[in-house]
Amino acid sequence: MQFVKKNKFLFIIFLLALIIRLYNLNTFPLGFHVDEAKVAWESLSIIKTLKDDHGNLFSLYYNSFGDYRPTGIFYASIPFIILFGRNVFAVRFASSLFGALTIFPLYFLSYQITKNKKISLLSCFLLSIIPWHVATSRATSEVVISGFLILSSLALLIRKPVLSFLLLGLSFLFYHSARVMSPILIFFWVYYLLASEYRKFLYSKKTFIGLFLVTLFSSFLLFSPQGEARLSQVALPNPNLRNIIINYTTYLDPNFFIGDIAKPFRYTTANVGIISIPIFVLFLLGIYIILKTNKNKILLLFFALGPIPASLTLEDSPNLHRAFFMLPFLIIIAAIGLNYFYENQKLIFKIFLFCIAFSFISFCINYFNTTNNIAFEYRDPQTKSLSNYIYQNKNNYDLIYVTNDPDSPYPWFYFFHGYNPKDVNKALEAGYNGKWQYENIVWDNTRCPRANAFDEALKNKNIKKILVIDNGQCTTDPIKTHEDAKIIKEFSYNGTVNYRVWEYKPIRI
Numbered sequence: 001m002q003f004v005k006k007n008k009f010l011f012i013i014f015l016l017a018l019i020i021r022l023y024n025l026n027t028f029p030l031g032f033h034v035d036e037a038k039v040a041w042e043s044l045s046i047i048k049t050l051k052d053d054h055g056n057l058f059s060l061y062y063n064s065f066g067d068y069r070p071t072g073i074f075y076a077s078i079p080f081i082i083l084f085g086r087n088v089f090a091v092r093f094a095s096s097l098f099g100a101l102t103i104f105p106l107y108f109l110s111y112q113i114t115k116n117k118k119i120s121l122l123s124c125f126l127l128s129i130i131p132w133h134v135a136t137s138r139a140t141s142e143v144v145i146s147g148f149l150i151l152s153s154l155a156l157l158i159r160k161p162v163l164s165f166l167l168l169g170l171s172f173l174f175y176h177s178a179r180v181m182s183p184i185l186i187f188f189w190v191y192y193l194l195a196s197e198y199r200k201f202l203y204s205k206k207t208f209i210g211l212f213l214v215t216l217f218s219s220f221l222l223f224s225p226q227g228e229a230r231l232s233q234v235a236l237p238n239p240n241l242r243n244i245i246i247n248y249t250t251y252l253d254p255n256f257f258i259g260d261i262a263k264p265f266r267y268t269t270a271n272v273g274i275i276s277i278p279i280f281v282l283f284l285l286g287i288y289i290i291l292k293t294n295k296n297k298i299l300l301l302f303f304a305l306g307p308i309p310a311s312l313t314l315e316d317s318p319n320l321h322r323a324f325f326m327l328p329f330l331i332i333i334a335a336i337g338l339n340y341f342y343e344n345q346k347l348i349f350k351i352f353l354f355c356i357a358f359s360f361i362s363f364c365i366n367y368f369n370t371t372n373n374i375a376f377e378y379r380d381p382q383t384k385s386l387s388n389y390i391y392q393n394k395n396n397y398d399l400i401y402v403t404n405d406p407d408s409p410y411p412w413f414y415f416f417h418g419y420n421p422k423d424v425n426k427a428l429e430a431g432y433n434g435k436w437q438y439e440n441i442v443w444d445n446t447r448c449p450r451a452n453a454f455d456e457a458l459k460n461k462n463i464k465k466i467l468v469i470d471n472g473q474c475t476t477d478p479i480k481t482h483e484d485a486k487i488i489k490e491f492s493y494n495g496t497v498n499y500r501v502w503e504y505k506p507i508r509i
Contacts, residue, residue, distance in 0.1 A: 009121055010107055017128035018100035021137045025096060026089040028368055029139050031379030033266060034407040036140040038064065040091045041411035043077040045421035053425045060173065061226045068226035072174035073142035086415055092140050098148045099137025102328075103127060105151035110332045112155065112198070114296055118342060122335035129360045132274035132320060132327055135267045135367070143324045146174035150182055151328055154189050158201045165210035169217050177309035179218045181325045184305055186211060192298045244311050250318040251307035251326070254280065263316040266378035269366045274320055275330070276359035278352055283330055285337030296336065303329040380407065382491035382498040386469065387412035389489070389501070394441065398463040401453035403499075404434060404445040405471045413441075448474040450502050454482045457506045466504045472497035 004011055042052045042062060051057050052071070061068040076094040084090035103124045110120040127133055137144050149171035156164040168186060171178040190211060193202055255261045258273035258280050268274065275283075290296050306326020310319050341349035387409050394400060402409060414424050427438035434445030446452060450468040457463045468485075472492070482504060489501040 010103065010124060013121065013124045013128055014100060014103045017103050017124075018097070020128060020134055021096040021099050022093075024368065025092050025138060026087060029135070029266070029379060030370065030373050030376040031266075031381045032088055032384045032412065033139070033379045034383075034411075036088075036091055037380070037383070037407075037411040037415065038062070038069075039073055039077055039140050040081070040086070040415040041421070042071070042074045043081050043091070044086070044415060045425060046074060047078055047082065048421045049425065051425070053421065053428055055425070055429055063226075070142065070173050070175060072170070073140070073145065076142075076145055076174075077140075086418070092138060095139070095141045095144045096137050098145045099133060100128075102133075102144070102148045102151060105148065105155040106328055106331070108155040109151055109328075110335070112158070113298060113332070114336070116339065119332070119335045119339045122338050122342075123332045126279060126331045126334055126338075126356075127328070129356070130275055130279060130327075130331065131269055131272055131363045131367075132324075134363075135269060135274075136321070136324070139267060141267075141321070142174040143177070143321050146171045146178045147324055147328070149174070150178060150185065150325065153182070154185065157186070157189065157207075158193065158198050161202075161204065161206045161210055165214050168214050172218060172221055175321075177322045177325070179222050180309040180312075181305070183211075183215045183218045184308065185302065185325070186214060188298070188301060188305070239312060247314070247317060248307055248311035251310060251323050253318075256318050256323075262318060262320045264319070264321070264378065266375050267320055268375060269363055270374045272359075272363045272366055276356065276363070278355040278359055279331075279334050282334040282337035282352065285340065286333035286335070289336055289340055290333065299329050299333050299336075302326075303333065306330075377494055377496075380498075381493040383407070383409050384412050384416070386491050386499050387416060389491075390441070390467075390469070391417045393467065394439075397465050397467045398440060399453070399457060399460075399466045400441045401449050401466070401468040402441060402443050403447060403449055403469055403471045404443055405447040408443055408445075409469075410443050447471045450474075450482075450485065450504075454485060454504050454506075457504060463506065466506070468502040468504065470500045470502065472499055474500060 045051060045053050052059050052062055052074070054063070056062075059071055062071050062074070063069075073094065076098075077091060080093040080097075081090045084093065106127055107120045107124050110123045111117060114120065133144070149167045153164045153168040153171070156167070165186075168182050171182055190202060190207065193199060250256060250261075253259075253261070257275045258277050260268065260270070260273070262268055262274045273280075287300065290300060303326050306329065307323045309325075310317070310322035313319065313322060338349070338352060341352060390400060390402065390409070390413060410424075410428075413419075414421070424438055428436050428443075430436065431443075436443055442453070444452070448470050450470055453466060453468045457466045472490075484507055485502050485504040487500055488503045490497050491499040491501075
């Protein structure tokens with residue numbers, strides 16, 4: 001309690017960050033992206049069976065399409081699905097909570113570097129409202145948890161080296177890029193501390209053994225078959241020094257921070273950018289102050305190191321996820337700029353606070369917008385609605401065929417409608433050629449499965465009525481051999497048909 005009283009402003013900022021990240025979380029961000037749906041279903045599957053839906057016991061990776069996603073987010077979500085039930089809020093809660101909790105390691109790390117409590121508090125305030133961190137925290141994003149663990153590791157290294165290295169190793173289980181950034185950051189952090197008044201805390205075997213083991217663990221994961229498989233998906237096709245430098249510079253482009261080029265688009269907000277213009281101006285001022293005073297240069301180094309993993313990849317570039325680890329240091333640098341006005345120009349300080357508040361309100365207006373929401377288009381806008389439709393109508397048909405393209409709707413369907421993963425996963429494992437069936441629903445990897453479905457219906461005399469859901473890219477013309485099939489519903493957004501529903505009643509001679 002004494003600690004809370006002593007740091008009441010820090011806890012007030014934490015509560016602000018938590019409220020911002022939890023407000024209407026069940027609805028916003030709009031849509032429920034496949035990455036979130038997979039977290040939902042796999043976490044539930046582990047709760048019920050201790051296995052994922054591929055039958056892997058306590059798996060460290062989940063392979064959706066050769067991506068070998070680290071499964072830390074699955075396990076982090078389990079307590080909240082147990083606590084809150086099968087809903088969007090429960091699935092998003094873990095990253096939102098850890099996003100708010102990041103306030104604490106950021107404060108202590110900032111103080112260790114700047115020796116200034118005002119700068120540390122201002123850093124936390126900026127983190128609580130910056131669009132980049134708010135949007136990712138609210139969207140079941142494992143990089144947020146990984147970022148919390150890395151910052152906690154850096155902040156704890158001085159006093160708790162064993163715990164520090166354990167947290168650093170744990171961050172590897174959440175996000176691929178952490179395996180590159182964590183050893184780099186901890187190496188330079190140790191080097192920096194050894195040249196400071198904190199060096200007396202680091203001269204121990206624990207520090208150097210921990211540094212060695214973390215690097216070894218990171219290398220093992222990076223060069224494992226799973227790690228190399230993911231790298232091959234996203235890596236630059238020709239990773240020479242010139243291409244890496246060109247790619248790296250895109251993360252220093254103002255358009256990346258305040259423009260509309262940051263990807264994936266599902267984490268961005270129209271007309272806002274991933275950081276606001278006032279914060280970007282303060283960031284530039286902070287750089288100037290650091291260079292002029294020759295203090296806190298470690299922040300510039302850490303910021304410059306942040307885009308390294310992202311610069312080695314091309315897919316969805318420039319990528320705000322892979323460059324996420326530059327964000328904390330950008331914020332501390334901006335706080336140095338804001339603190340300069342607090343100490344020297346109170347009026348300008350108040351003007352900047354007003355501009356920051358105005359920008360945040362603008363972000364909220366655009367983010368919490370249910371119409372013309374650009375990000376919604378990239379968040380599987382109609383898949384949850386489709387799963388609800390199938391559930392409501394499944395007893396009205398003898399057979400339902402559902403496309404698996406672009407992403408199979410089954411995680412949405414079975415998570416939100418009370419199914420037991422133990423039974424569903426058995427049916428999935430028994431499937432073949434990408435097709436499997438549970439009850440009267442067939443999940444088919446064919447983009448346009450209606451021809452096969454209609455033929456199957458004709459062969460089976462027990463099937464009187466069939467429903468087929470196609471990918472929206474399929475032609476709307478009825479198949480010539482099944483002219484009696486008809487489109488009864490379309491799921492679309494912004495003029496794009498995401499799913500098309502066909503009904504067919506076989507006419508037998």
